[in-house]
Amino acid sequence: MSSATRVLIIGTGLIGTSAGLALRERGVSVWLSDTDQASVRLAAQLGAGEPLPDDGGRARADVALIAVPPDAVAATLADAQARGLARWYTDVASVKVLPVRQARELGCDLASYVPGHPLAGRERHGPAAARADLFLGRTWALCPLPETSPGALSAVTALATSCGADTVITRAATHDRWVALVSHAPHVVAAAMAARLEKAPPGALGLAGQGLRDVTRIAAGDPRLWGQILAANAAPVARVLAEVAADLAKAASTLVTYADAPAAEDAVSGLLRRGRAGTSRIPGKHGGTPRDFTLVQVVIRDQPGELARLFAAAGDAGVNIEDVRIEHSPGLPVGVAELYVRPAEAAFLLAAAEKGGWPVRR
C-alpha cells in the first residue's frame, strides 16, 4: 500500500485507531470518522490520521475500514456506500456471517466489499489503548464473497499487510465456526469458571495459583462487546459450549458415582488425556510449539539492574532470549526468571549465567 493511498477508518476504537497508527507509520494517508467526535479527536491526537473533512461528499478514499461493533457493520457499510466515501470497503468484526447477511438484506454493493477480521485484540478498549503494532505478525482473515471483485480483494489485502498482518482467505461460515472454537467458546468457558469465584471464601482465593489466573484471564474482557459477539455467532458457539458442558457434567456425575473407586479415575483420565492431546495441537510462538524452545531457569534478586545484567550476559554469549517470564516470590527479595531459548543456545546461556554468578537450573 503506497503513500499515495488514502484509507478512511470508520470507528476509532481500539482496532480502528491501531490500524490508523500502523498505516500512518507506513506513510499512508488516513482519514478518521466516528459517531463520537471526542474519540476522533483523541485518535487524531495520537497520530492515527486526520478527521474526515466535512466537504459535502467530495472526499473519497481508496479503502474504507469499518471498525464498528458486529451488529452495526452492515448499516455503516450501506451509509458509507450511499455517500460514496470509498472505492473499496472492508470491516473488522469478529463474526462474519451476520454482517454479510445484513449487508445483502440492505442491498449493499458486494463487489466492492471484503468482509475481514484481524485476529488481534486486548483486554482494554478505546483509542487510548491503541497500538501501531497491534496487528504485527497476527493473522487477518479475509472472507471474499462470490460477488467480491478482484480489485477489492487486492486493495484490502494490501491494507492488512501494510498493518503488519498475515492474511488468510476463508469463507464467512467457516471463519465463524473456527473462531467459535478457538476464541468465542473459550471466552465463555473462562467466564463460567471465573463466575464460581464471585462468592468464593477469601481463604480459597488465597490458595489460587498461576493455573487459575491463566484459565480465567480472558474472562476480564468487556461483557457487553463479548455478549454481542456471542449472540452474533450463536449457533457455532452454542455447539461447542454444549459439548464442553456435556463433558463436564459427565465428569461430575462419574466422580460422584464412583468416588474413590478406580472407575472414577479412569473416566476422568480419559477426558484429561483428550485435553492434553488438544493442547499439543495449538501452535506456539514463531509458528512452532512452545516445546521448540528450551527453558532455562535463573534465580534473580528483585532489584533494579539485575535482569539487565542477566540479559547482557546472554547477549554477550550470542544467545537470543525468545521469551521470558518472571515468577515473583511475594514478600521475598528473589524471583525466578524463566528464559526460553533455542535448544542449541541453552548450553551457552547456562554457562553465561553460571559465570555471572546466578544459580541456574535447566
Added chain:
Amino acid sequence: MSSATRVLIIGTGLIGTSAGLALRERGVSVWLSDTDQASVRLAAQLGAGEPLPDDGGRARADVALIAVPPDAVAATLADAQARGLARWYTDVASVKVLPVRQARELGCDLASYVPGHPLAGRERHGPAAARADLFLGRTWALCPLPETSPGALSAVTALATSCGADTVITRAATHDRWVALVSHAPHVVAAAMAARLEKAPPGALGLAGQGLRDVTRIAAGDPRLWGQILAANAAPVARVLAEVAADLAKAASTLVTYADAPAAEDAVSGLLRRGRAGTSRIPGKHGGTPRDFTLVQVVIRDQPGELARLFAAAGDAGVNIEDVRIEHSPGLPVGVAELYVRPAEAAFLLAAAEKGGWPVRR
C-alpha cells in the same frame, strides 16, 4: 529449621526432590528414599540429599516428608511409623481428607502427623524437573488433626518455612473444598475446552491466539496423576464442575433459542459479568492485583542484546521491572516487550526508553 535437623524425604519425585534441594541450601541434613532406586540416585546426584542408609532401623530423622501420590500416603505413613523412621511426619498430597481417613483406618499415630500441601507444582514431573526455589513465596497448607501434637505442628511448620513457603493452617475438609474450586475443577474445565481441539481443523488452530493458550495451558499436565487427585477429591470437585456445566449448558441453549435476538446477548452477558467479577477477586503477584502495576510497552528488535540494553536503561533510571512478557511477531524481526512497573516508576521508564531510542506506548 537448624542444620542439626535431619529430614527424611520419602518419594523423590518433583516435590520431594525440590524440598530436598531447598533444605540442603539451608544446610539441613536430608535423607532420600523411594521405591525407585534410580530416582533416589538421580535426586542425590542433583544435590537433594543422601540415600537413606540401610542400617537395620537405627536411622531416625526428625521429620519425614512423605511425597508420594495421594492414595499411597497412608500406607507409606503406617510403614514409616512402624519402622520408627522419624519423630514427626507430614505429607504433600493435593487432597487431605482421603489420606487422613485412610491413616485413621490403618491405625497410624496421628499425634506425630501433620497433613500438608504445598501449593506449588509444574507441568513437568520427576526429580529432573525439581527446583530448590519451587516453594519460594508459595502457600503451604497445613491441616493439623485434633490428635496432632504441638511439637509435630511446630517441626513441620519449620520445614515448610525452611523451604521458603508461607504456611496457612486450615481443616482438611475445608482445604479440599478450597482446592476443588481454585485448582482441581479449573484443571478439568481447561481439559474439557482443550479436548474440543483434538479433532479441530488445522485452519481453526491457525486462528488461535494467546487467549486459547492461556485457557488450556494447565490441561497439558499428567492425566494419570490428575485423575487420581480428582478421584480422591471427587465430591467437592464434582459440585463445582456441575455448576460450571449447568452455566455452560444454559448459555448454549439460550444462544440457540434466542439467536440474533437481544435476549441472547442479555443472558450470556450476565454470565460474562459474573465471570469478570470473579476474575477481579483473584490475588495477583506480590499479593496485589495485576492492575497494581502499570504496563509500559516497548517495541524491540528480536536480536541478542536488545533486551539487555532496555533493562540496563531501566536499571540506570532506578526502575524495577516487576514483570515482563514478550510478544513476538512470527516471521518479523521485531516484538513488543510488555513491562510492568510500579505506577510511580512508569514515567521514568518511558523517559529512559524514549531516550534510548525505543518506540514506546503506555
